[in-house]
Amino acid sequence: MGIDSTHRRFSWKGALARHSSALIFLFLFACFSLLSGRFLRIGNVVNILEQSSLLAVVAIGITFPIITGGIDLSVGSLVALCGALAAGLVTGHAVPVPLAIAMVLALGALLGGINGFIIVAGRFQPFVVTLATMAITRGATLVYTQGRPISGIPASFTFLGDRVAGVPVSLLILLIILILFQGLLRFTPFGAHLYALGGNEETARLAGISVHWIKIGAYSISGGMAALGGIILTARLWSAQPQAAVGLELQTIAAAVLGGVSLAGGSGGLAGTLLGALLMGTLANGLNLLGISSYLQQVIIGAIFIAAVMLDLWTKEMHGESSQGALS
Amino acid sequence: MKSSFKNHRQGHHFGLLCAVLFLAALLSLLSPQFLTTRNILNLLLQSSVNALLAAGMTLVIITGGIDLSVGSILGLTAVVTARILQSPIPVPGAILGGLALGAGLGIANGLVVIKGKIPPFIATLGMMTLSRGLALSLSGGRPVTGLPREFLLLASSSVLGIPTPLWIVAAVYLAGTFLLARTNLGRYIYAVGNNMKASRYAGCPVPTTIITAYTLSGMLAALAGMVLVARLDSAQPVMGAGYELNAIAAVVVGGAALSGGAGNLGGTLLGAIMMAMITNAINILNISPFYAQILQGVLILAALFVHSAGKSPSRSCITRHYGPGRGQKFQGGEEV
Amino acid sequence: AGRGEKEADSTAPVLGLSVSTLNNMFFVTLRDGAQEAARELGVQLLVVDSQDDPTREASNIQDLLQRGVSALLINPTDSDAIAPSVHRANQSGVPVFTIDRGAHGGTVVSHIASDNVAGGSLAAEYLLQKIGGTGEIAELQGIPGTSAARDRGAGFNSVVSGSAHVRLVAAQTANFNRTEGLDVFQNILQAQTNLKGVFAHNDEMILGAIQAAEAAGRARDMIFVGFDAVEDALTAVADGKLHATVAQKPAEMGRLGVITALNYLAGKPVESSIPVDLQLVTAENVDHF
Amino acid sequence: MNFVLQAQGITKSFPGVQALKNVSFSVSPGSVHALVGENGAGKSTLMKIISGALASDEGTLFIDGEERILKNPREAQDLGIAMIHQELTILPLRSVAENIFLGREPRKAGGILLDYAALHTRATDLLNQIHVSVDPSRPAGTLSIAQQQMVEVAKALSLRARVIIMDEPTSSLTSRETSTLFQIIGELQKCGIALIYISHRLEEIFSIADTITILRDGQTVHSAPTADLTPDSVVRYMVGRELKEVFPQGKDSRGDTILRAEHLSGQRFTDVSFSLRSGEILGVAGLVGAGRSEVARALMGLDPLQGGTLLFQGEQIVPRSVRAMMRHGFAFLPEDRKAEGLFLNMSVRDNLAISMLDRVFPFGIIRPRLLLRLIRDYFHRLNIKTPSPLQRIKNLSGGNQQKVIIARCLSLKPRVLILDEPTRGIDIGAKSEIYTIAQDLAAQGVAIIMISSELPEILGISDRILVMREGKSVAILNQGEATQDLIMHKAAGGTSWE
Numbered sequence A: 001m002g003i004d005s006t007h008r009r010f011s012w013k014g015a016l017a018r019h020s021s022a023l024i025f026l027f028l029f030a031c032f033s034l035l036s037g038r039f040l041r042i043g044n045v046v047n048i049l050e051q052s053s054l055l056a057v058v059a060i061g062i063t064f065p066i067i068t069g070g071i072d073l074s075v076g077s078l079v080a081l082c083g084a085l086a087a088g089l090v091t092g093h094a095v096p097v098p099l100a101i102a103m104v105l106a107l108g109a110l111l112g113g114i115n116g117f118i119i120v121a122g123r124f125q126p127f128v129v130t131l132a133t134m135a136i137t138r139g140a141t142l143v144y145t146q147g148r149p150i151s152g153i154p155a156s157f158t159f160l161g162d163r164v165a166g167v168p169v170s171l172l173i174l175l176i177i178l179i180l181f182q183g184l185l186r187f188t189p190f191g192a193h194l195y196a197l198g199g200n201e202e203t204a205r206l207a208g209i210s211v212h213w214i215k216i217g218a219y220s221i222s223g224g225m226a227a228l229g230g231i232i233l234t235a236r237l238w239s240a241q242p243q244a245a246v247g248l249e250l251q252t253i254a255a256a257v258l259g260g261v262s263l264a265g266g267s268g269g270l271a272g273t274l275l276g277a278l279l280m281g282t283l284a285n286g287l288n289l290l291g292i293s294s295y296l297q298q299v300i301i302g303a304i305f306i307a308a309v310m311l312d313l314w315t316k317e318m319h320g321e322s323s324q325g326a327l328s
Numbered sequence B: 001m002k003s004s005f006k007n008h009r010q011g012h013h014f015g016l017l018c019a020v021l022f023l024a025a026l027l028s029l030l031s032p033q034f035l036t037t038r039n040i041l042n043l044l045l046q047s048s049v050n051a052l053l054a055a056g057m058t059l060v061i062i063t064g065g066i067d068l069s070v071g072s073i074l075g076l077t078a079v080v081t082a083r084i085l086q087s088p089i090p091v092p093g094a095i096l097g098g099l100a101l102g103a104g105l106g107i108a109n110g111l112v113v114i115k116g117k118i119p120p121f122i123a124t125l126g127m128m129t130l131s132r133g134l135a136l137s138l139s140g141g142r143p144v145t146g147l148p149r150e151f152l153l154l155a156s157s158s159v160l161g162i163p164t165p166l167w168i169v170a171a172v173y174l175a176g177t178f179l180l181a182r183t184n185l186g187r188y189i190y191a192v193g194n195n196m197k198a199s200r201y202a203g204c205p206v207p208t209t210i211i212t213a214y215t216l217s218g219m220l221a222a223l224a225g226m227v228l229v230a231r232l233d234s235a236q237p238v239m240g241a242g243y244e245l246n247a248i249a250a251v252v253v254g255g256a257a258l259s260g261g262a263g264n265l266g267g268t269l270l271g272a273i274m275m276a277m278i279t280n281a282i283n284i285l286n287i288s289p290f291y292a293q294i295l296q297g298v299l300i301l302a303a304l305f306v307h308s309a310g311k312s313p314s315r316s317c318i319t320r321h322y323g324p325g326r327g328q329k330f331q332g333g334e335e336v
Numbered sequence C: 001a002g003r004g005e006k007e008a009d010s011t012a013p014v015l016g017l018s019v020s021t022l023n024n025m026f027f028v029t030l031r032d033g034a035q036e037a038a039r040e041l042g043v044q045l046l047v048v049d050s051q052d053d054p055t056r057e058a059s060n061i062q063d064l065l066q067r068g069v070s071a072l073l074i075n076p077t078d079s080d081a082i083a084p085s086v087h088r089a090n091q092s093g094v095p096v097f098t099i100d101r102g103a104h105g106g107t108v109v110s111h112i113a114s115d116n117v118a119g120g121s122l123a124a125e126y127l128l129q130k131i132g133g134t135g136e137i138a139e140l141q142g143i144p145g146t147s148a149a150r151d152r153g154a155g156f157n158s159v160v161s162g163s164a165h166v167r168l169v170a171a172q173t174a175n176f177n178r179t180e181g182l183d184v185f186q187n188i189l190q191a192q193t194n195l196k197g198v199f200a201h202n203d204e205m206i207l208g209a210i211q212a213a214e215a216a217g218r219a220r221d222m223i224f225v226g227f228d229a230v231e232d233a234l235t236a237v238a239d240g241k242l243h244a245t246v247a248q249k250p251a252e253m254g255r256l257g258v259i260t261a262l263n264y265l266a267g268k269p270v271e272s273s274i275p276v277d278l279q280l281v282t283a284e285n286v287d288h289f
Numbered sequence D: 001m002n003f004v005l006q007a008q009g010i011t012k013s014f015p016g017v018q019a020l021k022n023v024s025f026s027v028s029p030g031s032v033h034a035l036v037g038e039n040g041a042g043k044s045t046l047m048k049i050i051s052g053a054l055a056s057d058e059g060t061l062f063i064d065g066e067e068r069i070l071k072n073p074r075e076a077q078d079l080g081i082a083m084i085h086q087e088l089t090i091l092p093l094r095s096v097a098e099n100i101f102l103g104r105e106p107r108k109a110g111g112i113l114l115d116y117a118a119l120h121t122r123a124t125d126l127l128n129q130i131h132v133s134v135d136p137s138r139p140a141g142t143l144s145i146a147q148q149q150m151v152e153v154a155k156a157l158s159l160r161a162r163v164i165i166m167d168e169p170t171s172s173l174t175s176r177e178t179s180t181l182f183q184i185i186g187e188l189q190k191c192g193i194a195l196i197y198i199s200h201r202l203e204e205i206f207s208i209a210d211t212i213t214i215l216r217d218g219q220t221v222h223s224a225p226t227a228d229l230t231p232d233s234v235v236r237y238m239v240g241r242e243l244k245e246v247f248p249q250g251k252d253s254r255g256d257t258i259l260r261a262e263h264l265s266g267q268r269f270t271d272v273s274f275s276l277r278s279g280e281i282l283g284v285a286g287l288v289g290a291g292r293s294e295v296a297r298a299l300m301g302l303d304p305l306q307g308g309t310l311l312f313q314g315e316q317i318v319p320r321s322v323r324a325m326m327r328h329g330f331a332f333l334p335e336d337r338k339a340e341g342l343f344l345n346m347s348v349r350d351n352l353a354i355s356m357l358d359r360v361f362p363f364g365i366i367r368p369r370l371l372l373r374l375i376r377d378y379f380h381r382l383n384i385k386t387p388s389p390l391q392r393i394k395n396l397s398g399g400n401q402q403k404v405i406i407a408r409c410l411s412l413k414p415r416v417l418i419l420d421e422p423t424r425g426i427d428i429g430a431k432s433e434i435y436t437i438a439q440d441l442a443a444q445g446v447a448i449i450m451i452s453s454e455l456p457e458i459l460g461i462s463d464r465i466l467v468m469r470e471g472k473s474v475a476i477l478n479q480g481e482a483t484q485d486l487i488m489h490k491a492a493g494g495t496s497w498e
């Protein structure tokens, strides 16, 4: 077969396409550093990392359903429910902290798995199913807490929201999660099959991949990471709030998309999602340091968000065309 | 009016209608107050804002898109309309101004989606944040009050014993149904939602169709905002926060598929009414409000099961990228 | 060089104010009061908005600390959730003052607030007295889970439950929101035909409720009591539509916050609890507001 | 005789359609068994059942004489049955190697981790085995269709399949690529692998098949060794009647030149020149990737023209948009019916009417009665078989779907009609109807550009033939002088395909 591979291993356009969010990130970073003397300090950078870590953990989770071509709107509510349950277990029932954490993580994964199960069993739209479970989970949180915050969390729990030797524990958790799931995506059959499923579900099915289990797995991971987010949040706030993380689902989706994860499924990765979360954290932090009014902040964030995604798609397109051109 | 989609979807309507009637019967058994003219009118009135938003949302969803910005557009147009109303400009001018702003924001959404080639979910998510920020900036976070009496008639008057907002809803739904069933644009809306690429190849005016859908959605959000302002005699910058999800829920309960190409307004109206019935029931029966969201979620899931018979949805609108080949996967070496 | 640089070269103290939400008139007024005082006294006041989200609040406060504020004025989203942020401020040696809602943890120099529980009781007492100590009443609750809703509800209910002849027949949430106040009360009216009065956790909701009652032609048979004394509510009291609202004086709170903080920074002694008196605004005294 | 695979009494129905009725079928090792039949005869359905992708309602499968119930494709694969589906199942963003071993990737560390090194070497080995030199780490989406087809073959081989099912593998390949595929089929046969081969191209069937089974309306109507059959008899079995002439002989109806393209260039083509007369059928031949579709797309305003001039009735025009070109009197039948032509969930009526709405209802308001009347006319003219105009088009057979889209083109009352692979995946009966339609249109003065990869049809129907190679027009041949060999010679030029 004559048309051979003039496949290029590296191209600037390609690199740009893969990392356009990194460029935006660097650009913002430079702007803020110039505009505020307090931005580019170790302390502040650690702050940004700490502030973004909750969003990043949940966003890493939600990346999995998005790679399958789905979505999970229930994560915000799950953060609240799991945060409340963790708090309830360690205070009301005096369950040992590690056990409570394990139980809540398992429950989050289970609830996420139920999302996945409903989606595959009914062949329903993930958007709609998780819209419903988002409401149900929030309601369940209110019922469980009776609308009251749960406080009195022991120090053995709150240290998860603290810093150890100046390093935020949540950041360490984030790193561990990142490495773990990056490994899962890149080096295991599950990861390969997840991408296959997102690329073309029918193909994956015909190749004998059990697409249902993979989907359920993806939603379990999303649920589990939401639970972890809830734990981190409760530790950070020393209490669980029934109205915690309202709207977090949209922020996490935004983070993933900013990081170049395609809502069409089949592409994107955790590094991108992390970058997206950091981008959002940096933006909020920088605008705060500049003393921009919160109203204006929303206008700016909305505009930058659209512009960044446009840039990402455009660079990707350039990249796409160049790879096609390489053939002819 | 025979049309293909009606043909295929009558069953859904019937099921939905039965569900509404069943719920109504159940509620009137539980509370004698439910089945009174006054309560029914109230219930319809309470569903009117959501019904208006959901009407626009239905059009957008049929094209295969989604509009997360309706709640914020509602808030922004409410603030702006109220500001105009405070000025010497006459009431009709203010109403037109508000509708024009809603339409303008809708056009912006449509342009970003079709020209910027950004998935609708993302484009309208950005617009949602942006216009809420504008609403807050313009109002300084304060309610805008002291509106002319004539404007308030929009909500407080009634014609033939039926409140004006209900007439507005009726007019919008009749016009919308006509648009979908009996106009070229209606065909194009379904066509674009069914197969975007084929629509281009068949010479449908794809950009116009999509932009029109978002424009109508924005205008209806503005209209809903005005009804709300007239009802409350004030405009608040946070008005409509979170309404987008209610509107989407109404559309979904009404049987439209988020994958696009299917759905109609009759179902959406029933969906909006059903959502309002839940709140109504909770209030009347004095059930703990904590359960409201749970019931709504269960309603959506139940609707899914009801509508699922014989359907196999695949990808939803949120996963869709508009525009020739951009962001899409290529298959067989050619972009698909 | 942007605004960020200014604070560095001036020696005047910089104050940070974290507001629970600027989407609500009440807190906007609180901020305005604080800003006014800051302007008068010639100090810089940096304002951040938590948008009712404790997570964002924690980050915002971190950012304020990063900007090197000399003192923190916090209007918490929640008294429990704010504790770690107060603690962190304590660690960095920045004095903390809480406004409107307290902190259940950390060290606070002074707390400037009116007592929401007391306010709830105040409202209940007025309502019971107006309906003659007997009959059915309703309660419109704030956003479930917020401290204002909890405290006002607690104060209100403690009085109501102590009265044998008054029955609370409906308690529903309308999320501090006027639209929902209208819709929810419309529905309550439908179910409850003998209502003699209603208390709402804020004015927005009571104004919606009045509209519902007027539309149903039952406004005359009922006593309405709100909370906050926002402008619209004061007008309604003056017009005789609203019978009473509990005045919280948010602008005063903001102003006192700034003054107290500056006093403290200047080494003057300050009280650990600075009450901002609550007052019942009725037709008799509305002119004074 | 020993059979590696036997199917007995297979019955399958879909809602409203009985796709298979009591079909039996057997394959012996090392043989090529062809399966033919009209569109919708049930070929793909039968193969999906055999390969575990669908469950049958009734019937039994024997593999190596043992009765088996296949629950999913995986079980079939484990028993040595692999299928290359009609719609290719390549994952464009994944590498060639990953595509080949999808679902069965080599693992290490006790099955927990993927073994990329082994994946790569094993993929290379397989590709070498079938003489394909592509980099296995390359994203499969960047391959040509032909190469992707080879990846599918490699995938089947990687299963150590003993039965490989190919469902219309050549429908998007040109003759060169097809012969490469046949060579490979020959090699597979030598290794004792059985092939089940589905195609609408009878000349292919007769050149490679040992046995032919003919399905009609979900039933086996005949099965015999190839030697006992002739193309005519196969067609007779397929359609259940005598088909006289596949290519109707039209009269020369050519009029004045209506369209002249001079040195056109655009995306993936340069320097394309040709002229077209009204009433003429201009065939366009070339290898896949020669840029024929791109020229068509540019003519319709779907892609920008980057250079050259286009004269329509002597006046220069620039194709800016499909709608503008339609107003000029151009109509276009796209090559990918499902992706570019059909609104699957809409009615036959709406699929047909979509392009004429603006012309028939200039005020934008539809008059349903009038619309229905207009449509019935096309049903009649093109012999479209549908239970009702309100039937969803996805329930029609491929041939009838294609005719609906042709009707859509005709509804534009075109002066220039561009057909891109109008008969792809369509059975012989429907094909011949489409040829007749094209001839009739030409007789009425419509100028037709017909792109096709099937040389017999190009030769049979064209007045002149434009040959393209690597994005350039290389020759224009008159009907008398053109032969398959000549066209292939021009189309392939010096490029080597080995």
Ligand SMILES: Nc1ncnc2c1ncn2[C@@H]1O[C@H](COP(=O)(O)OP(=O)(O)OP(=O)(O)O)[C@@H](O)[C@H]1O
Residues within 6 Å of the ligand: D014, D015, D017, D018, D019, D037, D038, D039, D040, D041, D042, D043, D044, D045, D046, D086, D395, D396, D397, D398, D425
């Ligand atoms: N999933 C399905 N649902 C409903 N009907 C189906 C389905 N798949 C196939 N059919 C119907 O079953 C019949 C047989 O289809 P099949 O695809 O097997 O035909 P085929 O012989 O492969 O045709 P072609 O040559 O066009 O590929 C057709 O009438 C088709 O419409």
Ligand SMILES: Nc1ncnc2c1ncn2[C@@H]1O[C@H](COP(=O)(O)OP(=O)(O)OP(=O)(O)O)[C@@H](O)[C@H]1O
Residues within 6 Å of the ligand: A323, A324, A325, A326, A327, A328, B332, B333, B334, D141, D142, D143, D144, D145, D146, D268, D286, D287, D288, D289, D290, D291, D292, D293, D294, D335, D420, D421, D451, D452, D453
């Ligand atoms: N840069 C490229 N990237 C991917 N595929 C390409 C590229 N260039 C050519 N191809 C191949 O060419 C085919 C389509 O090319 P084109 O449409 O120009 O050919 P054609 O002559 O119209 O062929 P057809 O017979 O399919 O109509 C694709 O299927 C693809 O395999």
Ligand SMILES: O[C@@H]1[C@H](O)[C@H](O)CO[C@H]1O
Residues within 6 Å of the ligand: C024, C026, C100, C142, C147, C148, C149, C176, C201, C202, C203, C227, C228
């Ligand atoms: O005190 C405030 C106001 O009453 C406001 O209306 C709602 O939130 C409370 O905390």
Ligand SMILES: [Mg+2]
Residues within 6 Å of the ligand: D043, D044, D045, D086, D167
């Ligand atoms: Mg087939």
Ligand SMILES: [Mg+2]
Residues within 6 Å of the ligand: D289, D292, D293, D294, D335
């Ligand atoms: Mg082509």
